[in-house]
Amino acid sequence: MLFAVLRQDRSGNEALRTGLKAEHDRYLKAFLPRIVYGGGLVKDGTDTSGEVEIGNVTGNVMIIEGSDQKEIEAFHRNDPYTQNDLFETVIIAPFWQRVPSLDEEA
Secondary structure, eight states, rough: EEEEEEEEEEETOOHHHHHHHHHHHHHHTTGGEEEEEEEEEEEEOOOOOSSGGGGGEEEEEEEESSSSSSHHHHHHHTTTHTTTTEEEEEEEOOOOSSOOOOOOOO
16 A cells, blocks of 8 residues: 655754754665655755755655555654654655556556
């Protein structure tokens, strides 16, 4: 089953995100085969055509495979970003992919 995970940082936590990035990246490695899609939310006006300066990231969005919501909530809870109170807003919900439709041929 797919789940959407949307997490928005608390305002003014650029230094916290920057300091935890390497630990967060190590944590995510074990989950990469299950993350269907993911990336960072960024400040308005940020050039996203290449690498983005971590200080311009304000949250993240992921679509991740899991057996149930409790499993994905545990994934979120154990993330170093979560454990250090980076996020102000968190949404974790079952996800139904409609676009592009998985039933339609390309």
